[in-house]
Amino acid sequence: MDTPLQDKVVLITGGAKRVGAAICRMLHAGGARLMIHYRTSTGEARALQSELNLRRPQSAAIIQGDLLNVAILSSLVQETIAHFGRLDVLINNASSYYPTELGEIGEAEWEDLMGSNLKAPLLLSQAAAVELRKQHGCIVNITDMHVERPKKGYVVYSIAKAGLVALTKSLALELAPDVRVNAVAPGPVLWPEDNPQFDEVYRQRVVSQTLLKRLGEPEDVARAVRFLTRDAPFVTGQVLAVDGGRSLSL
Structure with missing residues (x-):
């Protein structure tokens, strides 16, 4: 995308709170219209929708769904297009995150962590591909700084996020030249x-290992997403680390 975000339509998963909400606010401030997906954060989603629509009427909508239910994934895309008339940006932000110690990993943990972090982004991207090609849009995946140096005790999560990096690069190949696909890899x-x-x-140990000696803010991730959606028309297949340099010290 080499045009501003004005009136572009963004579908973001897990957008109701935390980093997802920061991304929503920043893209909305740039003129984007948002379909904000959530699973259980109903109150946060409605509050964010009201906040954004107060600033610009009818610019934000919300949609509920469990991303582990693959039957609904295409409908998230279809309902976004039905509501706003188009889709320009898909942001795969939703994620499950918890430890899985080797020896205690079961199918439930595998299905949950792989489903939210890898399967859903793949199937959502597939469902959105036709419309994104039409609009010359883009996809941004939110991965993790630990994909190259896995975090001990987080076997399945690490595999899933590493797969998301591979998916980012694969989709960049598959959807070129019409759709750009990149990822942001947050740190602390x-x-x-x-x-x-x-x-x-x-927490103090993590901060001490970070070259900038501080934690990042959700807005740091949001700025990276904004850059990749708005200001990087010649960038695709890349992973942008937003980790304060911590990955260099692990």
Whole structure:
């Protein structure tokens, strides 16, 4: 996309809170119209929709769905097009994240982590491909800085996010020259909610390993997504790390 975001239509998964909400606010501020997907965060989704529509009427809609239910994935794309008349950008942001210790990994963990982090992005991208080709749009996947240096105890999550990097590059090949496909790989930006593993000692160690000696903000990730959607017409098949340099010190 070598044009501004004005009136472009964005479908973002997991957009109701945290990093997803920051991406929504930043793209919306640039003129985009948003279809915000959520699974269980109904209150947050409705509040964000109201906030954005107050700024610009009828510019944001919400859609609920479980991405593990592959039967609904194409309908997310279809309903976005039906509501706004087009689709220009797909952002695969939704993600499950939790540890899976070797020896305790079962099919449920595999299906959940692979489903949200890899299967859903693939099938959503496939469902959106025709419309994105028509609009010369783009896809941005949210992966993880740990794909090249897996985090101990997170076997399935690491596999899934590494697969998402491979999917990014594969789709860039498959959808060229009409659709650009890139990824953002965040580092320490927001701590996971309600996970005792990320105590104060762990957090201080992570910050000390980050070259910029601080945590990132959700807006740092959002700026990278905005760059790839709005300001990078000659960039495809790339992964942009937003990790404060931490990946260099692992």
